[in-house]
Amino acid sequence: MGKIVYQVSPEWEDLRIDKYLTEQSEQLSRSYIQKLIKEGHLYVNDQLCRSSYKVKEDDVISFDVPENTALQIEAEDIPLDILFEDEDVIVINKPKGMVVHPGAGHYTGTVVNALLHHCKDLSGINGILRPGIVHRIDKDTSGVIICAKNDFSHKNLADQLKEHSITRQYEAIVLGNFQDLEGTITGDIGRNPKDRLKMAVVAKNGKPAVTHYKVLNQFAKTAFIACQLETGRTHQIRVHMAYKHHPLLGDVVYGGKNAEFKLHGEPLQGQTLHAKILGFKHPRTNEYMEFTAQRPEYFEELLQTLSK
Numbered sequence: 001m002g003k004i005v006y007q008v009s010p011e012w013e014d015l016r017i018d019k020y021l022t023e024q025s026e027q028l029s030r031s032y033i034q035k036l037i038k039e040g041h042l043y044v045n046d047q048l049c050r051s052s053y054k055v056k057e058d059d060v061i062s063f064d065v066p067e068n069t070a071l072q073i074e075a076e077d078i079p080l081d082i083l084f085e086d087e088d089v090i091v092i093n094k095p096k097g098m099v100v101h102p103g104a105g106h107y108t109g110t111v112v113n114a115l116l117h118h119c120k121d122l123s124g125i126n127g128i129l130r131p132g133i134v135h136r137i138d139k140d141t142s143g144v145i146i147c148a149k150n151d152f153s154h155k156n157l158a159d160q161l162k163e164h165s166i167t168r169q170y171e172a173i174v175l176g177n178f179q180d181l182e183g184t185i186t187g188d189i190g191r192n193p194k195d196r197l198k199m200a201v202v203a204k205n206g207k208p209a210v211t212h213y214k215v216l217n218q219f220a221k222t223a224f225i226a227c228q229l230e231t232g233r234t235h236q237i238r239v240h241m242a243y244k245h246h247p248l249l250g251d252v253v254y255g256g257k258n259a260e261f262k263l264h265g266e267p268l269q270g271q272t273l274h275a276k277i278l279g280f281k282h283p284r285t286n287e288y289m290e291f292t293a294q295r296p297e298y299f300e301e302l303l304q305t306l307s308k
Contacts, residue, residue, distance in 0.1 A: 007130075008059040010207050011191065011199060011234035017044070017053045017061070024103065036063050073102050073131075075116035078109065083144065083291045088153040088284050090119065090132075091146050093293035097269065100136040100145065115147060122147065123154035134158055135232065140250075140270025143170070144278035144293040156283035161232060167279030167290060168229045170237055173222055173272040173302060174246040175258060182214040185240040189233040198253065199235045201243045209233045211240045219306040222249060226276070238271055248272055249302070263302055274299055 004025075012020050018033040036042045037051045042063040044053060055061070081093040092111070099106040102113070115122060115132055122132030132147040134157045148154035160166050188206025192198040201209075210230035217224040223246070227237050238254050241247055247255025250268030261268050279290035 003062065003064050006061045008055045008057055008061065009234070010057040012055055013057050013207075014054045014205060015191075015196075016051075017042075017049060017055050018051060020055045021061070073107065073116065074113060076108060076113040077117050078114035080111075080114050080118055081293075083293065084289070088149055088282070089146055089157070090115070090149065091144060091278065091291050094137060094142060094145050094275075096140055096142040096296055096298070099139045101130040101133050106139075111145070111147070119149060121149050123149065123151045135161060137275050138235070138238075138271070138273075141170075141273045141275060142293070142296045142299070143275025144291050145275070146278060146280065148283075153283040157280065160280055164230055164232075165281070167277060168232065168275065169277035170227045170229070171216075171225070171274045171276045171295065171299075172227060172237060172241070173224050173249045173299075173306070174241050175222055175249060175255065176246050177218050177221075177223055178215050178225075178246070183212075185211045185213065185244055187240060187243055189236060189239055199233070199239050201239060207231070207233055209236050209240065211237055213241075217303075217307070222306055224303060224306075237273060261302075263298060263305065268298075268302075272299060272302060 006021070006024055008020070018030050018037070021033045022030045033042070034051055037049055040048055042049045042061070044059050044061050081095070082090060083093055084091040094100065094111060099110045100112070102110050112131060112133065119132070124131060132149065134146055134148050134154055137143060137145055146157060148157055187201035187209060189199050189209040190202040190206030192200035193202070208231060212228045212230065214226045215223055216226055229236060238248055238251055242251070242254035247259045248271040249259060249261050251259045251271035274295050275293060277290060277292050279288060281288050
């Protein structure tokens with residue numbers, strides 16, 4: 001038997017558990033999940049679950065499946081841009097286009113596949129699909145992320161995230177110019193009621209979200225900005241900037257065709273967003289540490305192109 005464990009992140013809250021699990025894994029059908037529930041094999045926070053249950057943030061969902069159904073996440077020899085590493089944590093600069101952890105349609109080539117090859121030990125709090133993963137950034141967002149090598153470090157870092165004490169600064173290129181060269185965007189973020197695969201600023205069932213921004217440079221029709229997250233909702237910067245009519249360049253999900261842009265004749269693949277700085281207290285020493293990730297080459301070329 002293979003054990004599957006998921007920990008629910010906030011953007012999935014209030015989704016029926018069978019729907020949630022089929023969204024997480026393309027290998028498990030909704031009918032199969034319902035069968036597991038009916039037969040008493042599915043647990044939420046170590047309690048048997050009903051099929052009508054709606055998941056909540058931080059719920060731990062666990063169940064056993066036959067080996068021929070269980071997901072096998074393989075170690076892969078993928079180079080990592082390591083900014084820092086010790087026995088407790090590893091800090092990396094994730095490239096654009098790389099998925100953080102395995103999920104529907106992405107079971108190879110992820111940060112987790114690379115970490116399994118590089119590290120002997122990773123924390124197991126987030127289950128077999130997300131070993132060591134404390135937080136994530138989108139596939140097409142580059143920059144700093146931290147991973148935990150043991151459960152002690154994972155829990156400590158997760159607590160810092162909940163307390164909003166981790167420093168997270170991003171850089172982005174957005175459409176349009178700003179009248180106010182710095183400011184704060186507030187607006188609860190939740191699932192878009194018209195499209196559950198997207199997030200939105202919503203009036204009901206959202207989570208508080210706060211983004212601070214500062215304009216670093218303005219070009220003819222775009223702006224180069226820095227953003228600091230006070231909260232960490234899914235797609236927060238992308239959603240907040242689109243909400244203020246400044247969608248990120250390349251982000252056709254939230255900016256539509258207006259966000260399309262070509263560099264050297266080729267369309268941008270996804271949003272122009274870079275996680276520049278990450279600061280946290282080391283889980284064992286309590287020493288504050290801060291790391292800066294160099295912008296990817298395409299981002300630098302794009303800034304040069306826009307400044308001409």
